[in-house]
Amino acid sequence: MKNKVKHKFIFFCLVVIVFLLPNTLFMDKQTNKIAVITAMGIEESFEGYEVSVEVVVPSFEERFNKNLQVISNSAQSVSKCISNIQANLGKSLGLAHLKTIILTNSLIENNNMASVLNSLIKNASYNKNAIIVTSPESAKDILKVSVGVNNNLNLELNKLAKFSTNKEFNKKSTLLNFFKEYEKENINILSQINLKENIDKENGEDTVKMLQTENNASLISAGFKVLNLTKEDIEGINWFKYCHKNDIFTVSNVSDDVYESAEVSLKLNSKKLRVFITYKNGIPRIWYSMCLNVDIEEVSSDNISQILKSKNSILTSVLKNKIYNYVKTTMVGATSLARVNNVDILGWGNLLKKHSEDGFNDYLNSLNEGENYVDKIEIFTTVSVRNKV
Numbered sequence: 001m002k003n004k005v006k007h008k009f010i011f012f013c014l015v016v017i018v019f020l021l022p023n024t025l026f027m028d029k030q031t032n033k034i035a036v037i038t039a040m041g042i043e044e045s046f047e048g049y050e051v052s053v054e055v056v057v058p059s060f061e062e063r064f065n066k067n068l069q070v071i072s073n074s075a076q077s078v079s080k081c082i083s084n085i086q087a088n089l090g091k092s093l094g095l096a097h098l099k100t101i102i103l104t105n106s107l108i109e110n111n112n113m114a115s116v117l118n119s120l121i122k123n124a125s126y127n128k129n130a131i132i133v134t135s136p137e138s139a140k141d142i143l144k145v146s147v148g149v150n151n152n153l154n155l156e157l158n159k160l161a162k163f164s165t166n167k168e169f170n171k172k173s174t175l176l177n178f179f180k181e182y183e184k185e186n187i188n189i190l191s192q193i194n195l196k197e198n199i200d201k202e203n204g205e206d207t208v209k210m211l212q213t214e215n216n217a218s219l220i221s222a223g224f225k226v227l228n229l230t231k232e233d234i235e236g237i238n239w240f241k242y243c244h245k246n247d248i249f250t251v252s253n254v255s256d257d258v259y260e261s262a263e264v265s266l267k268l269n270s271k272k273l274r275v276f277i278t279y280k281n282g283i284p285r286i287w288y289s290m291c292l293n294v295d296i297e298e299v300s301s302d303n304i305s306q307i308l309k310s311k312n313s314i315l316t317s318v319l320k321n322k323i324y325n326y327v328k329t330t331m332v333g334a335t336s337l338a339r340v341n342n343v344d345i346l347g348w349g350n351l352l353k354k355h356s357e358d359g360f361n362d363y364l365n366s367l368n369e370g371e372n373y374v375d376k377i378e379i380f381t382t383v384s385v386r387n388k389v
Helices: 002-026 078-089 105-109 113-122 139-147 157-169 175-183 231-239 317-341 348-355 357-366
Strands: 034-044 049-056 068-075 092-094 100-104 131-135 188-191 194-200 206-212 217-221 224-229 247-254 262-280 283-301 304-307 378-387
Touching: 034 078, 034 105, 034 139, 049 078, 049 139, 068 078, 068 139, 078 092, 078 113, 100 105, 100 113, 100 139, 105 113, 105 131, 105 217, 105 224, 113 175, 131 188, 139 194, 139 206, 175 188, 224 231, 231 317, 247 317, 262 317, 262 348, 283 317, 283 348, 283 357, 317 378, 348 357
Parallel strands: 034 092, 034 100, 100 131, 283 378
Antiparallel strands: 034 049, 049 068, 188 217, 194 206, 217 224, 247 262, 262 283, 283 304
8 A cells, every 4th residue: 555655656756757847947047037137327318317227147257246237228218218228138127136226416406306216116126125325427337337347345336335324324215215205305315426546556557446435425405416415514414313323433633641642533332312492582492412432442643553442441531522522513513514505404393393393383483584494593512421331
């Protein structure tokens, strides 16, 4: 009985192999039908838009960059560009693996974002968690550099974009998040990727282009690109945020009994931020009370750099005062940036609404025509510093 069951099972397996194996052997590979897209760049062109995609090409080459190529197309709409690229490749585009979307500054500044975002967000095949970044350069050029064999930094575009986004702004600028904020005409801060030229000494000192962020960003308000943000601007904005840690900042010219004209790098372990709101004569007053928990990472003095272990880290009163002045100065810079550009980059409006919507509306009604509400808001800050315990 057992032998009969065993024989039937073997016979069944043979039948399955005979009928299915040929189909499996001669079936088209998935990569023959679908072109996997890992990055996309969108910019303006004479026809309307130019879309460039980074396509994964199956290969047995060892280096990953050699398995990528950039394909571009120009048409009157983004969806038409995608359709043309699919026709040229003879494949469908696998957009579920899309990790990075590059939008050029000119595209944003000329207010061509609404149709682009609608095209991206309504297409179910797009990865809605793709990171959005901007660039003053051609998006096609950025993609070409990212796949080039001369990219000696060996930085993948998505890793560079994601690091800058998470590190500097403490929020992922994904396609879905960006679309939601854009619809509400809220403030958006997007990482900016640039190209820089380096000398390749190994290959006859030829000039090669490299990817870099340099901690720059684009501030977008009401759908328009308002201004470029520098590293100092970003640092000032981050101090006003609740979520802000694991950052490195540096204070200079520290001199006392311990330090001599030293440059001290500090790691922000944590930050406790409390916000209080009052009104005086109808004018809002916002108080920021901040406690910083820091460690000394490095001290440079007389051109000699030494790493200090935590047990030897000394937060002297002079160093604490330097930290206090540094934080205050960068916060004042961010405040001035908001006032000069009439953009609420620090979220004062939302804070005041949550505190008292009636009080905020009364304040708005008291403003003269043409006055921006950020101008008259009074800001006060207190900062204390301590070591990690």
